[in-house]
Amino acid sequence: xxxxxxxxxxxxxxxxxxxxxxxxxxxxxxxxxxxxxxxxxxxxxxxxxxxxxxxxxxxxxxxxxxxxxxxxxxxxxxxxxxxxxxxxxxxxxxxxxxxxxxxxxxxxxxxxxxxxxxxxxxxxxxxxxxxxxxxxxxxxxxxxxxxxxxxxxxxxxxxxxxxxxxxxxxxxxxxxxxxxxxxxxxxxxxxxxxxxxxxxxxxxxxxxxxx
Amino acid sequence: xxxxxxxxxxxxxxxxxxxxxxxxxxxxxxxxxxxxxxxxxxxxxxxxxxxxxxxxxxxxxxxxxxxxxxxxxxxxxxxxxxxxxxxxxxxxxxxxxxxxxxxxxxxxxxxxxxxxxxxxxxxxxxxxxxxxxxxxxxxxxxxxxxxxxxxxxxxxxxxxxxxxxxxxxxxxxxxxxxxxxxxxxxxxxxxxxxxxxxxxxxxxxxxxxxx
DNA sequence: TGGAAAAGTTTCCTAAAAGAAACTTTTTGT
DNA sequence: ACAAAAAGTTTCTTTTAGGAAACTTTTCCA
Numbered sequence: 130x131x132x133x134x135x136x137x138x139x140x141x142x143x144x145x146x147x148x149x150x151x152x153x154x155x156x157x158x159x160x161x162x163x164x165x166x167x168x169x170x171x172x173x174x175x176x177x178x179x180x181x182x183x184x185x186x187x188x189x190x191x192x193x194x195x196x197x198x199x200x201x202x203x204x205x206x207x208x209x210x211x212x213x214x215x216x217x218x219x220x221x222x223x224x225x226x227x228x229x230x231x232x233x234x235x236x237x238x239x240x241x242x243x244x245x246x247x248x249x250x251x252x253x254x255x256x257x258x259x260x261x262x263x264x265x266x267x268x269x270x271x272x273x274x275x276x277x278x279x280x281x282x283x284x285x286x287x288x289x290x291x292x293x294x295x296x297x298x299x300x301x302x303x304x305x306x307x308x309x310x311x312x313x314x315x316x317x318x319x320x321x322x323x324x325x326x327x328x329x330x331x332x333x334x335x336x337x338x339x340x
Numbered sequence: 341x342x343x344x345x346x347x348x349x350x351x352x353x354x355x356x357x358x359x360x361x362x363x364x365x366x367x368x369x370x371x372x373x374x375x376x377x378x379x380x381x382x383x384x385x386x387x388x389x390x391x392x393x394x395x396x397x398x399x400x401x402x403x404x405x406x407x408x409x410x411x412x413x414x415x416x417x418x419x420x421x422x423x424x425x426x427x428x429x430x431x432x433x434x435x436x437x438x439x440x441x442x443x444x445x446x447x448x449x450x451x452x453x454x455x456x457x458x459x460x461x462x463x464x465x466x467x468x469x470x471x472x473x474x475x476x477x478x479x480x481x482x483x484x485x486x487x488x489x490x491x492x493x494x495x496x497x498x499x500x501x502x503x504x505x506x507x508x509x510x511x512x513x514x515x516x517x518x519x520x521x522x523x524x525x526x527x528x529x530x531x532x533x534x535x536x537x538x539x540x541x542x543x544x545x546x547x548x549x550x551x
Numbered sequence: 552t553g554g555a556a557a558a559g560t561t562t563c564c565t566a567a568a569a570g571a572a573a574c575t576t577t578t579t580g581t
Numbered sequence: 582a583c584a585a586a587a588a589g590t591t592t593c594t595t596t597t598a599g600g601a602a603a604c605t606t607t608t609c610c611a
Binding site: 553557559564569572575581 | 606
Binding site for chain 2: 160198199200201202203204230231232233234235236237238239244246247248253254255258261262263265284286287289291293299301302303304307309310311312313314315316317318320321336338340
């Protein structure tokens with residue numbers, strides 16, 4: 130699995146979909162249950178699991194009952210002791226009912242999940258679906274000068290870019306910069322350094338899809 | 341400079357990310373470093389990351405410097421706030437494969453490769469590149485009535501759809517039809533039957549990306 | 552059934568994480 | 582080069598996790 134830019138990574142499987150602002154208490158949805166399932170599936174008692182993991186049996190109990198939020202160290206001990214692998218721990222053994230063959234996620238204009246950065250104003254699309262092959266997002270390019278970048282943006286994968294409005298200068302590591310206007314598009318390897326700058330008076334808007 | 345916390349001393353921890361694999365890939369984990377990389381890759385300061393995650397900036401600093409072992413709750417806030425996905429946290433960033441690397445393909449407005457069908461007028465984009473992960477194309481939806489389809493369109497993969505102009509009715513096999521207007525988007529599994537019909541007077545234009 | 556042993560939970564304490572703010576270092580603007 | 586601001590680190594306090602042991606519930610066998 131290729132690395133994608135961090136902010137593109139999907140996290141829906143762990144959290145209730147909550148686009149309301151901030152505070153929402155972020156709790157691992159049922160990490161405890163998951164641990165208990167795994168332990169029981171191996172026919173282990175708390176005592177045995179305790180010996181295997183090095184965590185006190187009381188601690189295990191509390192984790193399973195979600196009375197505490199284990200430290201990262203504790204999670205590691207669990208993983209190591211019970212031979213869990215990470216995705217197993219964090220992935221809900223979800224309803225595979227619609228066979229994953231029939232998913233659909235609509236995002237209305239402006240209803241994506243905002244993700245601001247100093248240079249870009251991203252709006253993540255289709256955030257209801259996890260484990261997608263592609264990550265689509267709409268971006269307002271606030272930068273108007275190359276100087277605002279300290280360095281190339283660079284990550285794994287391939288990217289498709291379509292200019293929705295305005296115009297941009299498309300900088301890439303191995304090519305001459307090229308100006309793109311509304312309707313133009315580009316496809317490129319993300320390991321190659323890249324960056325966008327608005328050249329229109331108004332911030333340009335682009336649609337981006339990463340895979 | 342305080343002593344390293346206990347969890348780092350006792351914890352020359354390595355763990356398996358993939359146990360199915362005979363020689364499981366075992367790596368030392370340096371959560372703090374990873375977090376810092378990710379944060380910096382997004383050009384965020386501790387202060388900004390703090391706002392995004394709800395964790396104190398001092399806490400973030402300590403996590404990044406591996407002075408503390410974050411609780412699972414904290415990890416979740418990180419994940420949500422920075423848009424990380426969990427496995428990413430547990431895997432070392434891959435070394436760049438010397439593979440394809442630095443390709444780029446620009447398609448000017450209207451300069452794509454035409455591909456007409458009875459119902460759609462496709463314009464394939466980025467046709468200079470082969471072996472892409474995604475296939476982008478711009479389509480004019482000429483159909484104005486469902487009757488013009490004999491059957492569902494159905495094929496492998498996943499598709500992302502963005503309405504550039506006009507409006508369409510988006511029919512899918514397992515959902516009620518839904519109208520999409522300029523700026524709306526959809527992501528769906530292509531094995532599920534699907535079809536578009538223009539509902540605006542003028543033929544609607546959509547951008548499609550398949551993977 | 553009863554009662555002992557095993558399994559699991561809760562309590563209580565200490566050790567460690569999270570947050571606020573003071574402090575230090577780095578960056579920026581003139 | 583300097584001062585001011587921003588970014589990052591450390592200190593100090595509060596809150597919470599982790600472990601030992603007491604306590605409660607379940608299991609199982611006479």
